Amino acid sequence: MILKYIIHIDMDAFFASIEQRDNPKLIGKPIAVGGHPDKRGVVCAASYEARKYGVKSAMSSRRAKALCKHLVFVPTNKYKYQTASNHIRNIFKRYSSNIEPLSLDEAYLEINDNNPIKIANSIKNDIKKELNLSCSVGVSYNKFLAKLASDMDKPNGMTIINKEDSLNILKPLPIRKLWGVGPKTEKALNRMGIYKISDIQDYDEKVLVDRLGKKGKELMMFAKGIDNRKVEGQSLPQSISEENTFSYDIENLQYIHEKIDEYSVDIHNRIIKKGYKYKTITIKLKYDDFSIETRSYSLENATDDLDTLKNTSHFIINNKFTITKKIRLLGLGVSNFIYPNDPIQIKINLDSYF
Ligand SMILES: [Mg+2]
Structure with missing residues (x-):
């Protein structure tokens, strides 16, 4: 029987990595794509070196500069990022016919193959070889866990979450790691004494649903490693x-x-x-x-x-x-x-x- 797996791929510091790749002088340096040190504006992406100083995307240039004195500002090059994104997507197509892009540098792939790890490795290798960029990959049996996995070992990582391990992997994680938990839901859950995913796993489902409605039911499912959402690729006209x-x-x-x-x-x-x-x-x-x-x-x-x-x-x-x-x-x-x-x-x- 051929099993179905989901692979989530997330490029590592996509825009910043492209700029470093194309200008060796920027390699190893803290860089901010977008923004300008002396003008108003926001940082649109930060390299890993800059992230160590707390520089993040959507931060004002001024604040970023204050956090990291030797931050290098690089202008954005939309055309370049789009071209790289298209290339990456063409690589995905070699391995899956159901691809759901989430943004320029992130996508879910449905894999109908009993060796998803081999496929994930091939995708990583193709991207490295053809674009000289790295990505992080999550492999699991549903979308939520695949995305969670790709974030566990960044940059250039690969994490697999199997069915038998998922409950234990989820247990110690903070609730904001659950799909759909933003600051507001997090506060509401904190008020109910829920901080970790294990707190939800142990919670009385009926009470959770009484308090949060449909959302409560959903959170309980995710906390138990269940996610029935399908990979929604766009089918092309024939x-x-x-x-x-x-x-x-x-x-x-x-x-x-x-x-x-x-x-x-x-x-x-x-x-x-x-x-x-x-x-x-x-x-x-x-x-x-x-x-x-x-x-x-x-x-x-x-x-x-x-x-x-x-x-x-x-x-x-x-x-x-x-x-x-x-x-x-x-x-x-x-x-x-x-x-x-x-x-x-x-x-x-x-x-x-x-
Ligand atoms: Mg990314």
């Missing part, structure tokens, strides 16, 4: 098409060819917007007796060229169908995509970082 039923049945093939040109333009515009290329073109006809026929043609090379789409479609109509009935519906579609740009990146708005 085809793009246009089809319409005519207001009357069509006998005149010239009209069908005109419609094909029209649909082609529509599909072409959608393809260009997405940045896809396709290899297969399909035409569907429904006749006046409601019978349906489809015919496809696959090109040798993927294309996004409008004339190729039009010409191939005309070719299919003229050569691959034997039309003897009136046409009630015409459909045109393209499939067999090549996705040159990682579509997942579109979901993450880089500007929310700066």
Whole structure:
């Protein structure tokens, strides 16, 4: 039986590590990405050397400078971070078809393989080899524990949480390590005498639910190492098409060819917007007796060229169908995509970082 595992990957000090990688003078130095020592503004990321002084992201530049006198400020380079993020995501795709990115430098991967540790190691190695960056990895049987694990041995670590160990690993941890516990919930729990995860494990579930409602139930589940949330990767469209039923049945093939040109333009515009290329073109006809026929043609090379789409479609109509009935519906579609740009990146708005 093949088991399902979740791997959580978190890049180590992502923006700062990229800057250090690209400028050897910054290696080993406390650096802050973003912000400016003499101006107002906030630090957007800090290297591990800077973190030792207490410098953190979202801290004012002035405060950061006060904490660490020799802090080096480096301007942000969004393009570089996005490019690295895309590359990392392409590495993930080699190992999983269900990837849920949480930010530019963090993602869940669903792994259907009995050797998730080997896979996690391969991912780490690929990232190191191809991007010269390090990451920390958590391997477990659910999302909560995988994310918790990736944070346990930073930087460049790997932690595995097995089912039989999870309760004991959770016990001594402070409650804020539980998914969904922010400062407010933490205070509420503290008032109930709950400080560690073991306190929740031992608490009367009924009382917890009476006090906190649905949240109480959820916390009890997480405290016991249970998390049923699924990895919610974005599935890519498999085809793009246009089809319409005519207001009357069509006998005149010239009209069908005109419609094909029209649909082609529509599909072409959608393809260009997405940045896809396709290899297969399909035409569907429904006749006046409601019978349906489809015919496809696959090109040798993927294309996004409008004339190729039009010409191939005309070719299919003229050569691959034997039309003897009136046409009630015409459909045109393209499939067999090549996705040159990682579509997942579109979901993450880089500007929310700066
Ligand atoms: Mg990170």
